[in-house]
Amino acid sequence: MPHTQSISDKIIGRLSLYRRMLERGDSSGEPLDHVFSHELASMAGVSAVLVRRDLMTIGFSGNPKKGYNAGELIASIGAFLDAPGGQNACLVGVGNLGRALLAYFIYRRPKLPIAAAFDNDPELAYRVIRGCRCHPIHDMPRIIAQERIRVGIITVPADSAQLVADQLLRAGVTGLLNFAPVALRVPPSVYVDNIDMTTSLEKVAFFARQPAREKEVAK
Amino acid sequence: MPHTQSISDKIIGRLSLYRRMLERGDSSGEPLDHVFSHELASMAGVSAVLVRRDLMTIGFSGNPKKGYNAGELIASIGAFLDAPGGQNACLVGVGNLGRALLAYFIYRRPKLPIAAAFDNDPELAYRVIRGCRCHPIHDMPRIIAQERIRVGIITVPADSAQLVADQLLRAGVTGLLNFAPVALRVPPSVYVDNIDMTTSLEKVAFFARQPAREKEVAK
């Protein structure tokens, strides 16, 4: 891969989705052998051309007779998306939402485990919550360095989110998945994905009231 | 508002965000009197021109001397986004994630309450979970009609998401907030917002590894 002219955010998201659709297999759960672009497109809810373009950008080729080899495609997407030796993430804020996410992500992507959680509640310190060890905040620099963590998931209340983000970045994190409803202020070298559930709900409520003729899907 | 030439998804999302920033007030939590577009922009993490354009599309005007009146702007966004008499939502799938969302949304937007939850676990039937009454799935048509619910939040496992979506639509729902990692198949008149946390985490992990020079924000 010589140049990799900075692949867009959206393409990465779709590749992740394609992989999951391929892993899930066909409607009866059987592993797929080959897929055509229009089949994968319909599973992922996008157009067939878009699938072909996306696969083009990772340099994966199909065959006009049989389509794309599913196993090879899963492997190619993995080679592109995943860190070769795996990659650890951490989560800060072990409240209701944090616990739900720990439970949600555990075992889901073995190459991208949540290796540590942090919370400032002393009750939680050093306990294992939903399969993940919880540490006090002041251990953050040590643990993040030890585990080589570069991804932080923020599930703290809005008021403390910026503070937590600053601490994570200082400890070496370079990508944030932020569930707090604030716009984090970070240097441009840091990637942030915001999941703002209140905005999402308000959007759905708004369009649910509109007469008709709408588009679907999002992200 | 005579025409309303189908406002985009993204603008609605930002309006929701602007409102929340305005409600939060300034850095010390004091209510704001007036704001300039660049102030609101910095709170929301977008450009000042974009703020001005967005407010233009809802027909809200500022004043070159003082900026925008914060109270009036909050009210204008509310008049635009909210259903006049409030609007009920429901949630299906009272597992870890569902409970966390019930807790998260309660009291957050009084004009958009989650009025009912559904789950097929008989243990949960008719109990109040996180302040929300939980009903068996077979009560869905009745409750959704009674409560005039048009918004459904899907927090069930991927395998049952399509089934649940079909049931919700049959009962009269016209907008879905889907947390299950599948592309739901719905008629084009139905609006769907997908929150795919696995994809988001994979995106963050990918960009966290990239050398530098990235953009931020998302959605």
Add this chain to the structure above:
DNA sequence: GCCTGTGAAGCTATTCACAGCT
């Protein structure tokens, strides 16, 4: 001078249209 409001330009993402393969 500093802000709002906005036509026009610029970018990015997606689709169109079709050449080429098997």
Add this chain to the structure above:
DNA sequence: AGCTGTGAATAGCTTCACAGGC
């Protein structure tokens, strides 16, 4: 015939640039 691969066209979103003024 039906599919992949891709230049060209289109659509949609954001920024530029500047006119005008609680």
